[in-house]
Amino acid sequence: MKFLDQAKVYIRSGNGGAGSVSFRREKFIEFGGPDGGDGGRGGDVWVEAVNGLNTLIDFRYQQHFKAATGIHGMGRNRTGAGGDDVTLKVPVGTQIFEEDDETLIVDLTKEGQRFRLAVGGNGGFGNAHFKSSTNQAPHWANPGLEGEEKTIWLRLKLIADAGLVGLPNAGKSTFLATCTRARPKIANYPFTTLHPNLGVATIDGREFVLADIPGLIEGAHEGVGIGDRFLGHVERTRVLLHLVSAQEEDVAKAYTTVKHELEAYGGGLIDKPEVVALSQVDVLDEDELKAKTKALAKACGSTPLVLSAITGKGMTDALRALRREMIDMDLAINGADEDQAVTAHRDDEG
Known part of the structure; x- marks a missing residue:
């Protein structure tokens, strides 16, 4: 399936149905009076985060979503039916922005989370609604209110526990393929990875999700190479694994180059816990x-880890280091004491 993490769509909620102008006319009933019913309410436009999706590719083929108009009111005080709603089903981790692509409407981070993007118009009142002691035969009714319409941006940020960063050919995809069942493209040339990949790693009986993104090069925040657009997919991670290839002539420069791009991007990436490893040793x-x-x-x-995904050297240590950082974050957030932290580390190391 082709990966798509950004889409622009047009949505419109349904108009309300018009109220009816009607009078009761039956044999032997001389003054039947008004009996026009109200119009039905227009349908809403909702967005829902669902399981089983990891791309916005469906919105490449359909960009317009319109809810149904409410049914008009009818005689005999019959109210029109409400219009059907429309629901946009998106992956967990999708953010919805206004047309300016900056104003955040909602961030869907949990499965089943729903949000109403556009409210349907109310139905109009029929003439029976306007009957009074001084106006017993009104000859008018309200039209239904119009629905809302807007253009929105959908932007996907994958949900993962740990993220892999580094220069192109730093061994990120090989690391992911070795410790998970993901099968990213691997080749001996830069920018083999063109879109993010996810995999589930297991260490000491515990699982966590790894995210691999395309490599960064100097000037990525200015659009050089593939740019930094995929860095959003590691914004939600709790820890970063920074891989520096042993094939680099200057490993220190390779490390600082990526750190500079993370800092230039923002999003709190520079402040995330980091595990540094020298790969391809x-x-x-x-x-x-x-x-x-x-x-x-x-x-x-700090002392970097030393690993090779080909020989398996240091792979277990790297996964355990990531797991320890995640435990430390969880304990810090939950306000756990030092004794709990030591116990958690011992349990994690088996």
Whole structure:
């Protein structure tokens, strides 16, 4: 299925049905009086987050959504039926913006969450509504109110626990394919990954979702390369795994380049917990490995992990490190004490 994470659609709620002008006319009833019914209410336009979707591709083929008009009122005080609603079904993690693509309407982060985007027009009153002691035969009724119409933007931000970032060919897709059942495209050239991929990793009997996005290069925030448009898919993650390829001549520069792009993008990415790893170390000898590990440690301010998705070296340690960061975040949010944190770490490490 083709990946699409942004779509522009037009929506319109239904008009209300018109009220009826009618009078009761039956044999032997001399003064029947008005009996025109009210019009039905127009349908609403809703959006709902559903399970089983991970792309907005359906909105490439249909961009117009219109709810039904309410049925007009009829004689014998019959009220018209309400118009049918229209529901846009979107993946969990979809944000809805106004036409300016900046004003957020709603952020759908939970399955089953619904929001009414456009309210249907009320039905008009029939002439029976206007009967009074001084006006016993009104010859008018209200038309139904018009529905709302607007153009909106749908923007998908995938829901994942951990995100993979790095330069192109840093080994992100290989890492994802090795520790999950995802099968992203892998090749020995830059920008093999053209859209985000998700996979479920398992470590010590616990699962979490990994998100892999296309690689970043210097100037990505200005649109260089694929740009930074896919960084939104790691905004919701709790921790980032920053992979730096051991094949880079200057691993420190490779690390700072990506960090600069994360900072320029914003969205709180620069403040997220980060696990740094030197990847593809199977291509290095011992001396080169020590030198590049030392250089990367100096750049990131901590000791990086050393891993190779091909040989499996360090993969378990990387997954456990990600899991520990997520536990620390959960404990911090829930206000847990130090003893609980130690217990949680021990349980996580089996």
